[in-house]
Amino acid sequence: MCKVLIIEDQIDTINNYKGLAEGTGLRFLDPTEVGLALDRTEDQSVEEQLAAHLKDLIARQEIDLVLLDTDLSRGRILETHSSYKTALRELGMPVCRYQKGGTESRLAQLTQLQRTIRDGASAIWIPKALVSGDRLDELVPRLIAISQGFKAIHQVLSERSELLNELHSPTDVLAAVLGDESLSYEFLGYAAQNLVYFARPEGDVEAHQISEAQRYATQLGYWLFNYIITFPGPILSEPAAAAYLNIHPKELALHPELLRVMEPAKYQGPFKSVGSFYWRSRLIALLEEYGGDIEKHPSLTGITIHRIDQENTTSPAYICMISGEAISPAQAAMNPDWVPSGASEAKIKEDVLDELGPLAGI
Numbered sequence: 001m002c003k004v005l006i007i008e009d010q011i012d013t014i015n016n017y018k019g020l021a022e023g024t025g026l027r028f029l030d031p032t033e034v035g036l037a038l039d040r041t042e043d044q045s046v047e048e049q050l051a052a053h054l055k056d057l058i059a060r061q062e063i064d065l066v067l068l069d070t071d072l073s074r075g076r077i078l079e080t081h082s083s084y085k086t087a088l089r090e091l092g093m094p095v096c097r098y099q100k101g102g103t104e105s106r107l108a109q110l111t112q113l114q115r116t117i118r119d120g121a122s123a124i125w126i127p128k129a130l131v132s133g134d135r136l137d138e139l140v141p142r143l144i145a146i147s148q149g150f151k152a153i154h155q156v157l158s159e160r161s162e163l164l165n166e167l168h169s170p171t172d173v174l175a176a177v178l179g180d181e182s183l184s185y186e187f188l189g190y191a192a193q194n195l196v197y198f199a200r201p202e203g204d205v206e207a208h209q210i211s212e213a214q215r216y217a218t219q220l221g222y223w224l225f226n227y228i229i230t231f232p233g234p235i236l237s238e239p240a241a242a243a244y245l246n247i248h249p250k251e252l253a254l255h256p257e258l259l260r261v262m263e264p265a266k267y268q269g270p271f272k273s274v275g276s277f278y279w280r281s282r283l284i285a286l287l288e289e290y291g292g293d294i295e296k297h298p299s300l301t302g303i304t305i306h307r308i309d310q311e312n313t314t315s316p317a318y319i320c321m322i323s324g325e326a327i328s329p330a331q332a333a334m335n336p337d338w339v340p341s342g343a344s345e346a347k348i349k350e351d352v353l354d355e356l357g358p359l360a361g362i
Contacts, residue, residue, distance in 0.1 A: 002026045002147045003062055005034065008069045009078050013100065017067075017139065024140050034061055037077040046079055050087035055210060058093060065147045068123065070099045089122045092215030094150045096143060097123040100132040110322045110359065113230070117338055120226030121197045121219070142274060149225065149271035153177050154217035164212055170194055174220060174228075178269045186234035186281070189342015190227050197223040225271050231343035232319075234280050235267055239326070240345055241278035243317040245287070245294045248306040248326050255305070261286070261297050280345065287314075318347040322356070325349055 006028050008014050014030045021028050072078045088095050115125045129135040156177045163173045175184040198219050209215045232240045239249035252258050265282035290296040292314040308317035309328040318327050333350035
């Protein structure tokens with residue numbers, strides 16, 4: 001059973017989410033039933049008191065994940081969102097954040113990227129459509145998958161305490177967690193943000209954090225999910241993997257044979273259940289086996305595949321990070337400086353970038 005503490009001040013929302021979790025492997029714990037309200041004192045900051053209170057509560061209730069609303073202004077018993085965010089980060093507790101209300105525009109993905117870049121070292125953002133939109137049925141499976149991802153990382157770090165030694169870089173530790181230490185070089189292009197993702201908490205570390213393994217597992221999970229998986233490079237989403245093979249993603253639903261061909265490249269690491277992901281290196285191996293063109297695979301004989309780049313069928317293509325469109329190399333703009341250098345498959349359509357102007361500069 002996955003236990004999720006929901007920090008939310010609207011009872012209707014809490015009850016709605018609890019209803020979604022009925023009969024699943026997840027249980028929502030609300031602020032009232034766990035005693036989240038803080039009995040303040042004057043000798044410590046709110047964040048210090050919250051860290052101590054939450055540490056005890058999390059251990060006592062065996063909480064796996066926290067789901068934190070960005071607006072806690074409607075009730076009187078809860079502290080501010082920023083206070084919880086700070087305290088939970090000091091603890092090293094995995095957090096998912098969300099914002100309710102409104103409708104998602106065509107720029108929803110840009111907003112999601114902006115939030116990830118700004119707050120990716122302290123939480124995983126849940127898309128608005130999953131908390132107050134038309135995809136509510138996806139919320140509980142998403143939270144379970146995210147919790148499982150953090151647990152998988154924590155298990156490896158608990159079993160291999162030597163990985164917590166400061167001599168090991170995050171790229172080395174992640175490669176070890178993924179079971180192949182030769183992968184370390186694949187993540188070097190994402191290391192520029194290490195100071196953000198792997199900063200140590202301020203103050204008395206021993207008093208705040210739940211455990212060293214837990215703290216590092218949470219930081220590593222944020223880095224993997226919010227930076228490496230979000231900005232495609234060595235790990236690609238299913239549409240991005242199809243594009244890398246110069247296959248229009250819509251073809252995957254039309255020709256299930258394509259997914260079977262891609263199966264050997266499937267990513268099986270932490271957060272694998274959040275979506276279907278693939279290793280670029282294994283897609284390259286598939287292409288090399290069939291002369292650079294996946295259409296030459298024997299199981300695809302007689303199938304006409306819609307290519308993204310019709311002129312050069314052996315050229316990798318991309319998925320626009322903002323519009324979600326499949327684009328050819330000729331349609332891709334030069335990346336803004338906020339895209340990690342290692343995210344070689346993370347592209348934005350030039351027309352989209354021109355239209356958005358400063359908005360896409362993040």
